[in-house]
Amino acid sequence: MERTDLHELRKDPLLGRWIAVLGQPKSPADYVVTRDDDTEKNCVLCAGREKETAAEIMSLPGRGRGWATRVIPHFSPVFKVEGELGRRGDGMYDRMNSIGASEIIVESPEHSVRPEEMGLEQMSKVITTYKERMADLEKDPRLRYTLIYKNSGREAGAFFSHPVSYLASTPVIPKRVKEELDGAKQYFAYKERCIFCDIIREELRVGSRLILETRHFIAFCPYASKFPFESWIAPKRHCCAFQDIVTEEIEDMALILSAVIKKLRAAFPGLSFNYFIHSAPNRIPRKDHWHTLGEDFHWHVEIMPRLLRTSGFEWGSGFYVLPTSPEHASQYLREV
Amino acid sequence: MERTDLHELRKDPLLGRWIAVLGQPKSPADYVVTRDDDTEKNCVLCAGREKETAAEIMSLPGRGRGWATRVIPHFSPVFKVEGELGRRGDGMYDRMNSIGASEIIVESPEHSVRPEEMGLEQMSKVITTYKERMADLEKDPRLRYTLIYKNSGREAGAFFSHPVSYLASTPVIPKRVKEELDGAKQYFAYKERCIFCDIIREELRVGSRLILETRHFIAFCPYASKFPFESWIAPKRHCCAFQDIVTEEIEDMALILSAVIKKLRAAFPGLSFNYFIHSAPNRIPRKDHWHTLGEDFHWHVEIMPRLLRTSGFEWGSGFYVLPTSPEHASQYLREV
Numbered sequence: 001m002e003r004t005d006l007h008e009l010r011k012d013p014l015l016g017r018w019i020a021v022l023g024q025p026k027s028p029a030d031y032v033v034t035r036d037d038d039t040e041k042n043c044v045l046c047a048g049r050e051k052e053t054a055a056e057i058m059s060l061p062g063r064g065r066g067w068a069t070r071v072i073p074h075f076s077p078v079f080k081v082e083g084e085l086g087r088r089g090d091g092m093y094d095r096m097n098s099i100g101a102s103e104i105i106v107e108s109p110e111h112s113v114r115p116e117e118m119g120l121e122q123m124s125k126v127i128t129t130y131k132e133r134m135a136d137l138e139k140d141p142r143l144r145y146t147l148i149y150k151n152s153g154r155e156a157g158a159f160f161s162h163p164v165s166y167l168a169s170t171p172v173i174p175k176r177v178k179e180e181l182d183g184a185k186q187y188f189a190y191k192e193r194c195i196f197c198d199i200i201r202e203e204l205r206v207g208s209r210l211i212l213e214t215r216h217f218i219a220f221c222p223y224a225s226k227f228p229f230e231s232w233i234a235p236k237r238h239c240c241a242f243q244d245i246v247t248e249e250i251e252d253m254a255l256i257l258s259a260v261i262k263k264l265r266a267a268f269p270g271l272s273f274n275y276f277i278h279s280a281p282n283r284i285p286r287k288d289h290w291h292t293l294g295e296d297f298h299w300h301v302e303i304m305p306r307l308l309r310t311s312g313f314e315w316g317s318g319f320y321v322l323p324t325s326p327e328h329a330s331q332y333l334r335e336v
Numbered sequence: 337m338e339r340t341d342l343h344e345l346r347k348d349p350l351l352g353r354w355i356a357v358l359g360q361p362k363s364p365a366d367y368v369v370t371r372d373d374d375t376e377k378n379c380v381l382c383a384g385r386e387k388e389t390a391a392e393i394m395s396l397p398g399r400g401r402g403w404a405t406r407v408i409p410h411f412s413p414v415f416k417v418e419g420e421l422g423r424r425g426d427g428m429y430d431r432m433n434s435i436g437a438s439e440i441i442v443e444s445p446e447h448s449v450r451p452e453e454m455g456l457e458q459m460s461k462v463i464t465t466y467k468e469r470m471a472d473l474e475k476d477p478r479l480r481y482t483l484i485y486k487n488s489g490r491e492a493g494a495f496f497s498h499p500v501s502y503l504a505s506t507p508v509i510p511k512r513v514k515e516e517l518d519g520a521k522q523y524f525a526y527k528e529r530c531i532f533c534d535i536i537r538e539e540l541r542v543g544s545r546l547i548l549e550t551r552h553f554i555a556f557c558p559y560a561s562k563f564p565f566e567s568w569i570a571p572k573r574h575c576c577a578f579q580d581i582v583t584e585e586i587e588d589m590a591l592i593l594s595a596v597i598k599k600l601r602a603a604f605p606g607l608s609f610n611y612f613i614h615s616a617p618n619r620i621p622r623k624d625h626w627h628t629l630g631e632d633f634h635w636h637v638e639i640m641p642r643l644l645r646t647s648g649f650e651w652g653s654g655f656y657v658l659p660t661s662p663e664h665a666s667q668y669l670r671e672v
Contacts, residue, residue, distance in 0.1 A: 006661050006663075011560055012558075012559075013523070013531060013559070014515075014520060014523075014531060015516065016519060017560070017656075018655060019561065019562065019658060020655065020658065021661045021662075022657060022659045025659070025660050026564065026659040027664075028604055028668060030659075031604065031643045032604075090559075091538050091541075091542055093560070147649065147652050147653050149647070149648030149649055149651075149652045151647045151648050154645070155645065156645070156648070157644075157645045157646060157648070157650075166648070166649065168649055170653070174653030175653070175654035176654030177652075177653060177654070179350075179351050179654070180351065183349070183350040187349070187350075195349060198428055199349070199428070202428045202429075205427075222348075223346055223349070223426075224346040224347055224355045225355065226355065228362065228367075229364075267364040268364055268367065274647060274648030274651055274652070275648060276648045276649075276652030276653075302652070304648070304651055307367045308367075308493075309490070309493045310646075311485070311487045311492065311493030311610060312486055312492065312502070312610030312611060312612045312640070313483065313485055313487075313502065313504055313612075315610055315612065315640055316485045316512065316612030316613075316638070317483050317504070317510030317512050317612075318353060318510050318511035318512030318513070318515070319353070319354060319355065319504075319510045320353075321355070321356045321358060321414050322358060323361070323366075324362045324363070325342050325361055326357075327342075328363075332363065
């Protein structure tokens with residue numbers, strides 16, 4: 001193998017999906033490494049060890065001295081900020097450089113605080129950090145999309161026990177996001193209404209899948225969830241881009257996000273979960289399928305409890321099976 | 337909750353994907369059950385305990401007395417064969433009955449035999465069983481698609497330690513399959529060639545992603561794999577439907593499938609993996625997007641080693657990261 005420095009994006013010719021190939025190739029033996037070094041003693045994400053990470057991208061101040069949240073480059077970035085897109089062919093296939101951003105959002109200076117226990121002020125700062133990073137990265141004309149996501153617990157792919165979220169900015173609109181944009185666009189073309197606004201009205205009307213309602217948000221188990229106890233949080237105000245969230249909404253989002261995670265962890269102690277924010281693509285004008293002024297998309301948070309392992313059925317079909325209906329799941333979460 | 341007998345399919349209004357809601361709702365406590373009863377002593381799939389399962393759907397004879405492979409209804413079927421499709425609205429959403437088939441294909445009368453060790457004659461019988469079930473279910477005009485899949489190892493969602501594959505027949509074309517059909521159709525519309533035939537030619541020409549070539553098949557790591565060490569097996573003869581496989585190809589497929597699994601398990605002892613067959617939808621004439629006579633699709637097997645846990649990045653973006661390039665992966669598998 002001559003090209004050991006491979007670090008690129010490749011397009012699946014069948015599905016149109018892009019995937020990333022990392023730089024340092026892992027051999028079979030590299031996959032069996034267990035991490036016994038992820039302890040507070042070894043943690044460079046804790047307060048006081050800032051010099052042991054790369055230079056910080058931003059931080060928000062804490063109450064006393066020091067920081068409340070802190071954003072640093074990813075230790076092994078999939079997407080790198082320097083360079084040109086370099087789109088080119090490769091035999092019958094297509095590739096480009098892995099341009100973008102891979103960042104770690106350190107949610108707290110404390111090692112052992114859980115997201116549902118960090119308090120509303122700290123959670124508001126985490127959300128504000130998300131907003132500021134997304135607004136900043138939107139300015140880069142090479143980047144099409146920024147995904148904020150969190151992995152909590154080993155089953156959910158978490159690497160650090162220190163509370164962190166991640167940010168990935170990509171030069172293409174990711175497949176799963178494009179599917180949502182396309183679905184919302186089709187609905188809008190037919191109904192001339194935002195599908196998310198319709199879902200919010202429907203869930204408030206029916207009530208049987210609702211988990212919680214606050215002044216600015218609702219939390220519910222979607223009608224056709226992929227995973228049991230999957231929970232979505234959506235702002236009542238129609239808005240396509242998460243980074244346009246206002247202060248009053250940030251505090252309310254901190255409240256509902258903490259409450260839903262607390263409920264999930266009460267129903268399933270030690271639960272592993274992922275959440276991510278789906279927002280509109282970057283809005284710098286470009287020749288894009290996504291032309292409308294955001295009337296057909298509506299940002300939201302999807303929380304995925306990792307209760308089941310996916311099998312060949314899910315991977316082969318894209319069909320999911322719910323052993324608990326969204327109505328039952330939301331009832332448990334309402335009552336817990 | 338009044339509707340405890342819920343057993344239906346629901347359509348995701350955003351993604352157009354169908355999901356299945358099971359009959360007996362699981363409460364949070366039901367998710368933490370560990371299975372310590374999955375031992376040979378308790379196994380009703382073993383030879384001699386045929387009366388403890390539902391009536392068998394088919395079986396192939398073994399060398400001596402008894403059966404070599406045996407197909408039975410799933411113990412907790414997601415799809416049920418009786419009834420009408422019953423498509424209807426539900427507020428703003430869409431649902432239908434969970435019509436179809438959920439079957440267990442018992443691959444051997446022996447409890448502990450591994451797929452890569454069962455021998456070519458037995459593996460040929462397993463493949464013949466797949467073929468016969470698919471050909472039979474294609475006759476049911478309510479069913480649009482039959483997926484054959486296998487879960488091997490706990491990480492891959494396996495439920496039984498007895499060697500089994502599964503069959504799921506659905507009244508809709510599953511999302512992941514429809515994406516492949518659409519991608520292949522687009523390619524065909526542009527190039528007037530089957531994309532799989534082109535991929536097979538390209539992989540044979542380049543060679544760097546090839547694992548193995550037999551008389552009728554090639555095995556390779558796809559250019560833009562989702563998972564590291566993902567391996568596909570495709571027949572050289574253009575053919576859209578797996579159930580049209582001929583005897584000579586069955587023996588050759590048994591050879592290459594066993595060999596690739598053996599190589600994967602040699603590289604990763606105890607590896608969990610899934611495989612599934614992607615074939616054309618059922619070909620009974622219907623008003624379907626899939627009209628051509630199978631010139632734009634080409635059946636194949638996808639093998640997914642479960643080395644990594646998916647994180648919020650994959651779930652949120654549909655973007656995958658490969659820590660080992662397909663070129664490196666296939667080199668390891670060629671040499672192992």
